[in-house]
Amino acid sequence: MPQEPRARDAEATKARLLQAATDEFAAHGIAGARVDRIGAAAKANKALIYTYFGSKERLFDTVMDTHVARVLDQVPFTPEDLPGYAGRLFDFLLANPYQLRLASWHRLERSGTGHEPDGLRVSMRQKTDAIAAAQAGGQVAAAFTPEDLLAFTLALTNAWMPTSPVAATGQDARRHRAAVVEAVRRLVADGSPAPAADPASA
Amino acid sequence: MPQEPRARDAEATKARLLQAATDEFAAHGIAGARVDRIGAAAKANKALIYTYFGSKERLFDTVMDTHVARVLDQVPFTPEDLPGYAGRLFDFLLANPYQLRLASWHRLERSGTGHEPDGLRVSMRQKTDAIAAAQAGGQVAAAFTPEDLLAFTLALTNAWMPTSPVAATGQDARRHRAAVVEAVRRLVADGSPAPAADPASA
DNA sequence: CGTTGTCAAATAACCAGTTAGTTGATTATC
DNA sequence: GATAATCAACTAACTGGTTATTTGACAACG
Numbered sequence: 001m002p003q004e005p006r007a008r009d010a011e012a013t014k015a016r017l018l019q020a021a022t023d024e025f026a027a028h029g030i031a032g033a034r035v036d037r038i039g040a041a042a043k044a045n046k047a048l049i050y051t052y053f054g055s056k057e058r059l060f061d062t063v064m065d066t067h068v069a070r071v072l073d074q075v076p077f078t079p080e081d082l083p084g085y086a087g088r089l090f091d092f093l094l095a096n097p098y099q100l101r102l103a104s105w106h107r108l109e110r111s112g113t114g115h116e117p118d119g120l121r122v123s124m125r126q127k128t129d130a131i132a133a134a135q136a137g138g139q140v141a142a143a144f145t146p147e148d149l150l151a152f153t154l155a156l157t158n159a160w161m162p163t164s165p166v167a168a169t170g171q172d173a174r175r176h177r178a179a180v181v182e183a184v185r186r187l188v189a190d191g192s193p194a195p196a197a198d199p200a201s202a
Numbered sequence: 203m204p205q206e207p208r209a210r211d212a213e214a215t216k217a218r219l220l221q222a223a224t225d226e227f228a229a230h231g232i233a234g235a236r237v238d239r240i241g242a243a244a245k246a247n248k249a250l251i252y253t254y255f256g257s258k259e260r261l262f263d264t265v266m267d268t269h270v271a272r273v274l275d276q277v278p279f280t281p282e283d284l285p286g287y288a289g290r291l292f293d294f295l296l297a298n299p300y301q302l303r304l305a306s307w308h309r310l311e312r313s314g315t316g317h318e319p320d321g322l323r324v325s326m327r328q329k330t331d332a333i334a335a336a337q338a339g340g341q342v343a344a345a346f347t348p349e350d351l352l353a354f355t356l357a358l359t360n361a362w363m364p365t366s367p368v369a370a371t372g373q374d375a376r377r378h379r380a381a382v383v384e385a386v387r388r389l390v391a392d393g394s395p396a397p398a399a400d401p402a403s404a
Numbered sequence: 405c406g407t408t409g410t411c412a413a414a415t416a417a418c419c420a421g422t423t424a425g426t427t428g429a430t431t432a433t434c
Numbered sequence: 435g436a437t438a439a440t441c442a443a444c445t446a447a448c449t450g451g452t453t454a455t456t457t458g459a460c461a462a463c464g
Contacts, residue, residue, distance in 0.1 A: 028233065029231065029233060029234075029310060029311070030234075031230065031231060031233040031234035032231075032232075032233035032234075032311070101310065104306060104309070104310055105310065107306070108231060108303065108306055108307065108310070109231070109234070143384065144381055144384070144385070145377075145381070148362075148378070148381045148385075151361045151362060152358055152361055152381075152385050154361070155357045155358055155360065155361035156354055156357055156358065158357065159353045159354055159356070159357035160353060175347075176350070179346055179347070179350045179354075182345065182346070183346070183350075183354050183389055186388040186389060186391070187385060187388060189388070
């Protein structure tokens, strides 16, 4: 229940640390992140990082788990409408710019260490299974394997992002979104593709 | 003329340092790289890094310049045959696994600092211009802007790589290559796409 | 008063960059 | 062709500063 803010509130301090850690890790990665900066930005003592999270690396893992859960929760997956999924994912990534940077840092610094974010592997499996079912049901063309289709959809959605501390410039973003959706549509299109939808649609 | 190897050979030492730096930076990025390790791996004194390259960051820039030049040199761009280009780029990245990691580290750690690799911006511009010309000539469908087309082609080519200290397992790689080529084909296909080419072609 | 949240200070390891000096080859001089 | 001067290539040891992590004391709350 929402209590009025206590002077000493471990949960609130934890949350501030997590937010500060998100910014720091997104900007500098694990090796480049500074524990002191995280503590300062959270207006908390850096020793609390060790009481609450154990170590810098475990703090990073916690940040990853949190944000992976957020994407999975906020961007519903629709196997029979991959272009729509791509569009929604695009919107989410545009609104949460650190997501992609965090994921990149993870791939480079943490991958292969057996510290994959909670639920990522499971969610990937669910998605490919769902795509396979949609293909079996004829709703999605079977030109690609489910794994390829998922990988390509994600790759196309990210294509315009990495460029982008700046790329989020409203008008451009809308055009890019339409292009991404159309590109995914072409991947799942059956033999005879419908004429391209009007790219002016949001 | 080729002289027999001198005991003290600045060029050879420089080359060893550059090779060691490539491995170290690809594995750990700039912040995570250790100058001592680079020196040790190159069997050279670490002070030579500073006489020859100036600083850790300038060493990284030199590594990037070298490897960007290598891709641009070894993977010819064919605006009228983007699927073929994607296939060749795929092969190159498969044979040079650190390329993508170096590029990722650069995006994350060096981007926006005004230290873009030599010739990258120029080469991007040339490529988009060439695509625009091919579109004007009707050889490539105009459903996407040249920038979109290039970004998507690169994104699709990279899609299967990041997974990949392990992904390079011969049989899988061949299937993924075919899928990438087919995906790009669908992007540049005009209204009525030809039936997919036989994926067995190299 | 005891438990729990907080913090300033200490610690020990680490690391980029420097410096003062050595080694070895090349060149100028007799 | 021997000798000495010269310079580039290289090296070992050090420095000044940084960094993750720990500790021990203090304050708030029940």
